[in-house]
Amino acid sequence: MPHSPSHPSVPDRRGYFGPYGGTFVPETLISSLTALEAAYLKIAQSRGFKRKLNSLLKDTCGRPTALTLATRLSARLGAKIYLKREDLLHTGAHKINNALGQVLLAEKMGKTRIIAETGAGQHGVATATAAAMRGLACRVYMGAEDTKRQALNVYKMQLLGAEVIEVDSGSRTLKDAINEAIRDWISNVNSSHYVLGSVLGPHPYPLMVRNFQSVIGKEARTQIRKAEGRNPDRIVACVGGGSNAIGIFHAFLDRPEVELVGVEAGGRGPGVGDHAARFNGGRVGILHGTRTWVLQDANGQIGLTHSISAGMDYAAIGPEHAYYRDQGRTKYVQVGDDQVLEAFETLCRLEGIIPALESSHAVAYLLTDEGRPRRGEVVIVNLSGRGDKDVPTLHAEGWLAGRAPGGLA
Numbered sequence: 001m002p003h004s005p006s007h008p009s010v011p012d013r014r015g016y017f018g019p020y021g022g023t024f025v026p027e028t029l030i031s032s033l034t035a036l037e038a039a040y041l042k043i044a045q046s047r048g049f050k051r052k053l054n055s056l057l058k059d060t061c062g063r064p065t066a067l068t069l070a071t072r073l074s075a076r077l078g079a080k081i082y083l084k085r086e087d088l089l090h091t092g093a094h095k096i097n098n099a100l101g102q103v104l105l106a107e108k109m110g111k112t113r114i115i116a117e118t119g120a121g122q123h124g125v126a127t128a129t130a131a132a133m134r135g136l137a138c139r140v141y142m143g144a145e146d147t148k149r150q151a152l153n154v155y156k157m158q159l160l161g162a163e164v165i166e167v168d169s170g171s172r173t174l175k176d177a178i179n180e181a182i183r184d185w186i187s188n189v190n191s192s193h194y195v196l197g198s199v200l201g202p203h204p205y206p207l208m209v210r211n212f213q214s215v216i217g218k219e220a221r222t223q224i225r226k227a228e229g230r231n232p233d234r235i236v237a238c239v240g241g242g243s244n245a246i247g248i249f250h251a252f253l254d255r256p257e258v259e260l261v262g263v264e265a266g267g268r269g270p271g272v273g274d275h276a277a278r279f280n281g282g283r284v285g286i287l288h289g290t291r292t293w294v295l296q297d298a299n300g301q302i303g304l305t306h307s308i309s310a311g312m313d314y315a316a317i318g319p320e321h322a323y324y325r326d327q328g329r330t331k332y333v334q335v336g337d338d339q340v341l342e343a344f345e346t347l348c349r350l351e352g353i354i355p356a357l358e359s360s361h362a363v364a365y366l367l368t369d370e371g372r373p374r375r376g377e378v379v380i381v382n383l384s385g386r387g388d389k390d391v392p393t394l395h396a397e398g399w400l401a402g403r404a405p406g407g408l409a
Contacts, residue, residue, distance in 0.1 A: 011320075015203020018326060020319035023202040025182075025289045032189045036109075037204040043108045044101065044208070053101055060133070061090040061100065063215065067223035067380070072350040077366060079373035082227070083383045084220050084248060087355065093385030094216060094244045095126035099195055101212035103130035106193035113192040114138045117181040119146055119174035119240070120311030120358060121153025122385055123197030128162035130195075138162040141180040143173040146310045149393045171304055174314045178288050198241025199318035202289030206319055213247025220380055221251045228378055234259040236371070237382035238361040239332065240276075240311045242318035244384035253329060261371075262321060263361040265307035266334035272297075273304035277334040278317045279325065287316040308337040309357035309390070333371065335364040341399065343367055344387065356385035 015021045023033060043049050057063040066085040074081045086094040103114060114131045116138070118124030124140040131138035140157055144166050147154050157164050170176035178196075185194040199206045199213075224232050235252060237245035239262035252258045267275035275281070278293040285294035287302060295303035295315040307313040324330040335343075340357060343364035347355050355363065362381045365371035373379050 011203060011207055015207070017206070017320045017323035019284075020290070020292050020322045021203060021206060022291050023289060024286050024291065025202050026186060028186055029189065029202070033202055033204070036193075039109050040105060040204055040208055044105050049104065049108070053104055056100055056104075056133075057097065057215070061096050062088060064219045064223075065089060067220060067227065069227070070347075070351050073347070076350065077373050078375045079377040079379060080228070081366065081373070082224065082232070082378070082380045083351075083353070084216060084380055086216060086244065086382065086384050087353070087359070087386035091122065091126045091129050092388060093122040093126065093356065094213060094247060095123040095197060095385075096129065097215055097247070098197065098209050098212040098243060099123065099126035100130045100133075102193065102195040102208065103127065103134055103136065106195070107134050107136065109193065111191060111193040112136060113188065114195055115181050115184050115188075115192050116140045116195045117174065117177040117197060118142050118153075119177065119313060120309060120356070120385075121146070121150040121157070121389055122311065122356070124162070124164070125153050125156045125160070127195045127197070128157045128160035131162065132160045139165060139184065141165045141167055141177040141184070143171070143177045144168045145172040146174065146177070150310055150389055152392055153389050173305070173310070175287075175302065175305075182288070198243040199246050199320055200241045200288055200290060200316065206290065209243050210246050210250060210320060213243050214250045216244065216247040216382065217249060217251030220248055224378070224380060230378075231255050231258050232378045232380045233257070234261060234373070234377065235380045235382070236261045236263060236362045236365055238263050238312065238358045238384060239317060239321065240265070240314050240358060241316075242321045244382055246318060246320055248380070248382045249324075249330065253324070260324075260330045261365065262330060262332045263365045264317075264332055264334045265309065265312035265361065266336040266339075267306040267308070268337060274306050275334065276305040276307045276313050276315065278315070279332045280334055282315075290316070290319050292319040292322045293317050308340055309361070311356070311358040312361065333365055335361055335368065339364040339368065353383070354387040354391065355383055356387045357390045359384045360387075
């Protein structure tokens, strides 16, 4: 049974969650980060800002999202499996919660230009959407490998008025997109705000993103108590950088009876460059301004990663996740690409829901021997996004070819 650690509701004044976090950036960004923290604490905590953000999330984006009992999946597993339906949000994923919050903050700070990075494209689409809503210019950096497997989202960003910059350096994925976005920000700090998409980066980003995403857990806590009269036994979420997971975990951290499980990308296997499971092969290091668990080689060079889903293909994990793991409050597991595809098909055929490949990692864990629920257990899976973006890739790679039509037993 997980215990309830003595944990801070916010990081300390230096931006640390225990030994993780901090601000490891060029000197030219220190003043901008200090100003961002001051603006966030003053503006984003005001009643007027919260009222505006909540109104937009409700009237434009579709909050609160449903908590859906997956009846056929539940019957198959002999438990009650609830899906927190972030896939039903405007733009198709939880990313709009943070993107809209940061763009509103940037507008209040007098910024006229928005910079973002994206892997699976959902954060890029959400940021481009929020920038269009507020009339701000937007540039999104995306690895060349990801622009190929997420071409639909590239087109969406362009339709929304964003300039999409293809990054052809390094591994040509999310890590490299973040590198370029930070370089842009350093060159344009006076006019631009960098909307970082996960609970990563230098302080105050892990704090800000966590708080903007905490709406997921607040809703889920109220909804599950209404549905079941109690808290769930377990919450499961995929963990790339970790924003959807920390968003739903946060409301339950003080409830030790609720097990919190994050699912990392096991990819093709345990070999170097074959996965993105930071807690299964990584060690403590610094990446993109924060101290956390990182996949790296013996010389400290950032390791290559792989995942079938672009949004999970990142070498580091949010510092708050590393802290709660040390405390024993959260648990992290891995599932492989083949298991993810099985879970993707299972949810399609049993529930009529096409999930994002990222979210399919969370479903996949419940189908493993280790993760299979106990009979009668109440589980919430954070369905962080929908899979429209992944269907063209799966189709192009012939994944559906020759598969038998019809539902699963």
